Amino acid sequence: MIKNLDSYLIPLYEELVDLAKGNTTLDPWAEEFFWLHVYLILAFGDYPALTKLMHMKGHNSLCPCRFCEIHGVRAPGVKVYYVPLFRPNGSVSPTDLPMRNHTTFIKQANQVLAATTINEANKLAKEHGIKGISVLSGLGSLNFPLSFPFDFMHLIFKNLIPNLVRHYTSTFKDLDCGTEEYLIPQEEWLEICAAGESSGDTIPTAFGARIPNLETDHSSMTAEKWALWATWLAPILLRDRFPDRKYYDHFMKLVRLINKCVSWVLKQSELEEIRVGFQEWVEEYEE
Known part of the structure; x- marks a missing residue:
C-alpha cells in the first residue's frame, strides 16, 4: 500500500504546471506552430483511491463525504459510522446538505x-x-472537491446494488430488518x-457477461454483471418475492433512475427528474 502518494505525483504535478503555461506544438494540417495549453480538470477513481489522492x-x-460535511453516527459498542439522513439529534435534508467548497476544503486542510x-x-x-493537502491542490485548474466526482460504476454497481442484495438476504453488517419486512425467504x-x-x-453475450449463482459464486460478480x-x-x-410489495416498487424506482442515467440521450428536463428521484428514493429507503 502506498503511504505517500504525493511522492509519486510530484513529477506529474511539475509536468502539468509546465503544460498549463503552454508549449509550442506543430499543427501538421495547418503546417504551423501554435501554443498548446493543457489543464487537468477532473480525476476519477474508486473511493479508496480518491481518498488517498x-x-x-x-x-x-x-x-x-468529500462533497459535504455531514457527520456519521454509530451505536454504542459499534466501531463503524453510519451516515443516515434521519437522526434523533436533528435530521438532514438531501436537498440541503452542508456542502463543501474549494475555499473551505483547502482552509481545513491547512488547519x-x-x-x-x-x-x-x-x-x-x-x-x-x-488529513492534509494534496500536492495537486497547487494546480489552479482543480477544484476540491468538484474535480473529483463519484463514478457511477463504483457508486451504483459495486456498492449500492450489492448492499441492497445484502439487505434483502440479511447479510448486511449483521443488521436485521428491525420492524420492516423486506427479507426474501431463503428458499425463494x-x-x-x-x-x-x-x-x-438464453441471453446473448451482447447483453453482458453471464451471471453466476449469487448464492454460491457471489465473489465473481463484476460491475458489468x-x-x-x-x-x-x-x-x-x-417480482412477488418480497413479503410487502412496497419494497419491490422501491427497487424498481431505482432501476428506472439507473436506466435514465445510463441512457444514450438525456434531456435537460430529465436531469432535475433524476436529482429529485434519487433524493426521494433515499428518503423512502430510510423511512
Missing part, C-alpha cells in the same frame, strides 16, 4: 497541517475528514439465484 480520512470516518501537536491534528482531521432467494444463473443459457442483473434480471426475478 485528496488526503481524506475515508468512507468509515466521522466525516466521510490540520498547522496544528501544533499530533493530538490537535488528529482531532481536526477527524472533525473535517481531511435460492430459486432467484438459480434462475439468474440459468438465464445465461451487477448492472445486467439489476436492470435486466432483477425486475423479473424479484
Whole structure:
C-alpha cells in the first residue's frame, strides 16, 4: 500500500504546471506552430483511491463525504459510522446538505497541517475528514472537491446494488430488518439465484457477461454483471418475492433512475427528474 502518494505525483504535478503555461506544438494540417495549453480538470477513481489522492480520512470516518460535511453516527459498542439522513439529534435534508467548497476544503486542510501537536491534528482531521493537502491542490485548474466526482460504476454497481442484495438476504453488517419486512425467504432467494444463473443459457453475450449463482459464486460478480442483473434480471426475478410489495416498487424506482442515467440521450428536463428521484428514493429507503 502506498503511504505517500504525493511522492509519486510530484513529477506529474511539475509536468502539468509546465503544460498549463503552454508549449509550442506543430499543427501538421495547418503546417504551423501554435501554443498548446493543457489543464487537468477532473480525476476519477474508486473511493479508496480518491481518498488517498485528496488526503481524506475515508468512507468509515466521522466525516466521510468529500462533497459535504455531514457527520456519521454509530451505536454504542459499534466501531463503524453510519451516515443516515434521519437522526434523533436533528435530521438532514438531501436537498440541503452542508456542502463543501474549494475555499473551505483547502482552509481545513491547512488547519490540520498547522496544528501544533499530533493530538490537535488528529482531532481536526477527524472533525473535517481531511488529513492534509494534496500536492495537486497547487494546480489552479482543480477544484476540491468538484474535480473529483463519484463514478457511477463504483457508486451504483459495486456498492449500492450489492448492499441492497445484502439487505434483502440479511447479510448486511449483521443488521436485521428491525420492524420492516423486506427479507426474501431463503428458499425463494435460492430459486432467484438459480434462475439468474440459468438465464445465461438464453441471453446473448451482447447483453453482458453471464451471471453466476449469487448464492454460491457471489465473489465473481463484476460491475458489468451487477448492472445486467439489476436492470435486466432483477425486475423479473424479484417480482412477488418480497413479503410487502412496497419494497419491490422501491427497487424498481431505482432501476428506472439507473436506466435514465445510463441512457444514450438525456434531456435537460430529465436531469432535475433524476436529482429529485434519487433524493426521494433515499428518503423512502430510510423511512
